[in-house]
Amino acid sequence: MENLGTVLRIIAAKQTLPGALLPILHEIQEALGCIPSESVPPIAKALNLSRAEVHGVITYYHHFRQTPPGRHVVRVCCAEACQAVGGEALAEHARARLEGSDLTLEPVYCLGLCAIGPVLQIDETTLHARVTPEKFDTLMHALEEDQ
């Protein structure tokens, strides 16, 4: 299948790197949105690891996902500096607002924007600062409209 071809190409390009596993996993997730289970056996084989070891690494790291996310991934910062300016209330609001939506909501522990919180990140590309619940709704509305 198509995905497997991509996976094999990525493995071939990276497998000789020292400590190649994380770079391979990152590239697969960037290409496919997640790390599908069928990529585990070829990675294990190429890197001379057991499948359990590869699986263990995928599940250890918060960043890696095994199933495709929603149409967009929205990460709300839940760490202390954002808590100090209403981050928890924003996170709660976000949970309620995105219940049943096709957007994926995830906590993130600090984006390095700690003087202008609360902050959020959309799809690892876009950042927003000083996010109030109202501003959150406007941003999400725009994402939902943008089909």
Place this chain on the structure above:
Amino acid sequence: MSVTVYVPGDAAALALGADSVADAIVTEAARCGINIRLVRNGSRGMLWLEPLVEVSTPRGRIAYGPVAAPDVSSLFAAGCMSGGAHPLGLGITDELPWLKRQQRLACRRIGVVDPHSLDDYLAQDGGEGLRCARAMAPVEIVRAVADSGLRGRGGAAFPTGIKWQTVLDTPATQKYVVCNADEGDSGTFSDRLLMEGDPFQLLEGMAIAGLAVEATMGYIYIRSEYPHAIAALNAALDGARNWLGDFEIEVRKGAGSYVCGEETALLESLEGRRGIVRAKPPLPAISGLFDQPTVINNVMTFGSVPDILARGASHYHEIGCGRSRGTLPFQLAGNIKYGGLVEVPFGLTLRELLYDFGGGSHSGRPLRAVQVGGPLGAYLPETQFDTVLDYEAFAAIGAGLGHGGIVAFDDTVDMARQARYAMKFCAIESCGKCTPCRIGSTRGVEVIDRIRDGQAEQVELLRDLCDTMTHGSLCAMGSMTSIPVLSALDHFSEDFRGMRA
């Protein structure tokens, strides 16, 4: 002739709309027939003023901020392209008191230089340290770093010269230089500002380390939460290969694990495994990455090195206080009016930072608690705000400076809730190797929940649990989680009386 205009491309500025400001400026300049050269610089670190637009004039760089895209036409109407007066005008950037009162060394080019241009870096004294180092023997470089008194900026404050000496003294055919760019502490962003705003300086510091310990390969392990910094580093590396000579650097992306900032977990992760903490010894300096001698330092540690070589160890050593030499880039965060990057010599008080620089809380309410040094740092009450900012003074009150992050909370904070969060964060991020850390943190959340529900007698149990975690954990994740918890309990006991909101 064209006018040089600076609009930061730093992630914080982007989060506040800098891209649309840059677009509006380009459009408006074209409409007015003004020829501009747009530079996407880093942030000057005055984050409440972002997006901070600067215009180069014969008087110096003139600042306007915070600028939103709709302000741009009125700025042009006011003649901002020649430094004209406008309600958003701030005057000459370098004369702003908030910047002027700092002593920027490691951060001096952030926001000033064009981070995409090696030529600009070299034109602004960049590269001097590496040039000097190339004419020195490895032992001489190590001695300069040792004599400067530089201590690691990642949190543990270990003398950098001693670490480098150990690596130099350990024979091996392949040695490594690893930069810890995991910057996981909430309230910290100085590494990010440097990587985005002056990336060549980090590369230079690593190359100097390579010469000092005879390593030819370097890795930068950077957290996945920093996509803009990753892009900035990769772009800088593309332009720097010739300049770096035989020293090679590769950027490796983390995967959302706080404990991977711990140096041995980081090495495990770089090698392609789960980020589980290794028992020490062996020290990474003797057996580190792929079992080879490895220098591992924080971004700001490497970032401090070029100047030490260029200006001499004694120049650096003369600055500071007690056994804390040089400057520390503090980061003012959380509920603070003027948040951002404050690089000053050790020796100010916390109160001076919070009020003279920070201007008090963002909300306008009284500051009640301040967490210094990240999620494993102590919560300090107002009565401790006069503590001097140096490693020893903080250790003396059971606290630490860590990576220099300062997170302010106003009087609406519920300290039992903050203590609960410290335990919860430990439970989420524990690598799982030690039972007190892995299980104890989850128990800690439950115990604090019971206290908040009115079972005050559970405070004893919480103290016991903290004691077990402190003494039964392999690394600081488990052993130092008790610091925020107990400092909250000791200084804000009124919040632990079971009046759960």
